[in-house]
Amino acid sequence: MSQRLADPPPLNVSDLTADPLVQFERWLQDAHQTGAPVDTPMTLATIGGGGLPSARIVLYKGLYQGGLTFYTNYESRKGAELERNPRAALVFWLEALARQIRVEGNVEKLPAAVSQRYFSSRPRNSQLSAYISRQSRVVDTRAELQARMEEATERFTGKPVPCPADWGGYRVVPAMFEFWQGRPGRLHDRLVYRRKADAWTIERLEP
Ligand SMILES: Cc1cc2nc3c(=O)[nH]c(=O)nc-3n(C[C@H](O)[C@H](O)[C@H](O)COP(=O)(O)O)c2cc1C
Numbered sequence: 592m593s594q595r596l597a598d599p600p601p602l603n604v605s606d607l608t609a610d611p612l613v614q615f616e617r618w619l620q621d622a623h624q625t626g627a628p629v630d631t632p633m634t635l636a637t638i639g640g641g642g643l644p645s646a647r648i649v650l651y652k653g654l655y656q657g658g659l660t661f662y663t664n665y666e667s668r669k670g671a672e673l674e675r676n677p678r679a680a681l682v683f684w685l686e687a688l689a690r691q692i693r694v695e696g697n698v699e700k701l702p703a704a705v706s707q708r709y710f711s712s713r714p715r716n717s718q719l720s721a722y723i724s725r726q727s728r729v730v731d732t733r734a735e736l737q738a739r740m741e742e743a744t745e746r747f748t749g750k751p752v753p754c755p756a757d758w759g760g761y762r763v764v765p766a767m768f769e770f771w772q773g774r775p776g777r778l779h780d781r782l783v784y785r786r787k788a789d790a791w792t793i794e795r796l797e798p
Contacts, residue, residue: 599689599690601774602780604793604795609791610791611768611784611791612654612657612765614784615659615694615768616654618685618688619685621685621690622685622687625688626687627687630650630651631650631651632648632651633649633651633659633681633682634646634647634681635679636680636682637678637679638672638678639668639672640675647669649663650662652709655701655705656762657765658696658763658764658765659681659762659763660701660761662706662709662710662759662760663726663759663760663761664721664724664725664726664755665700665757665758665759666725667726667727670726673698677697677698678697679695680693681694681695689772689773690772690773692768692770692771693767693768693771694767694769695766695767696763696764697763697764697766698761698762698763699761699764700759700761701759701760706759706760707754710754710759711751715752718752719740719743719747719752720740721755721758722752722755722758723736723739724736765786767784768783769781769782769783769784769796770782770783777798778798779798780798781795781796781798782794782795782796783795783796
């Protein structure tokens with residue numbers, strides 16, 4: 592468990608890199624140095640029918656061509672929402688450093704070959720549960736899932752588990768990044784990057 596900094600240092604524009612992706616990776620690295628796990632959880636918000644927001648936690652899985660990636664079931668609720676409206680917001684909370692990172696942008700599926708490569712690197716049980724789970728559908732009992740798991744375990748004994756066609760990654764291509772540094776007395780620092788054409792602007796927001 593990581594320890595929280597009692598008095599975090601201030602955050603000024605002069606502390607930031609011109610490229611927010613570099614800044615983002617720096618902050619994640621800082622968090623890992625405090626003992627935060629390598630698999631960083633992030634809240635992913637999508638937009639459902641009627642503009643209704645929905646949010647859940649997924650694991651951040653690194654950058655791919657300038658986008659923040661995660662893996663999931665393409666037929667899940669989030670998958671269906673992204674199919675209709677491919678925009679999302681992400682939120683990271685780096686507790687030990689009292690830092691929050693917010694990201695907004697358009698979402699694209701990763702190439703199937705990239706998803707397949709990642710799928711084959713996962714532990715076998717995770718592969719099998721991704722294979723049998725129709726994520727976000729109603730299921731009557733846990734026993735039904737367990738029976739499907741046993742059936743798949745037997746079927747693929749001694750063979751690789753294939754990456755399901757409805758499973759894979761997405762990348763969120765950022766148009767906005769906010770770096771939030773918690774500060775004493777709630778006078779927090781908030782610095783926002785926005786993409787304007789090919790360049791990034793940086794502004795300070797009130798806390
Ligand atoms: C710490 C944590 C990490 C998670 N990581 C993932 C993930 O990487 N991919 C995923 O599909 N679901 C992940 N989940 C489960 C999701 O929060 C969610 O229950 C699931 O994706 C179904 O969401 P949906 O019905 O909105 O599509 C994670 C949950 C937690 C608590």
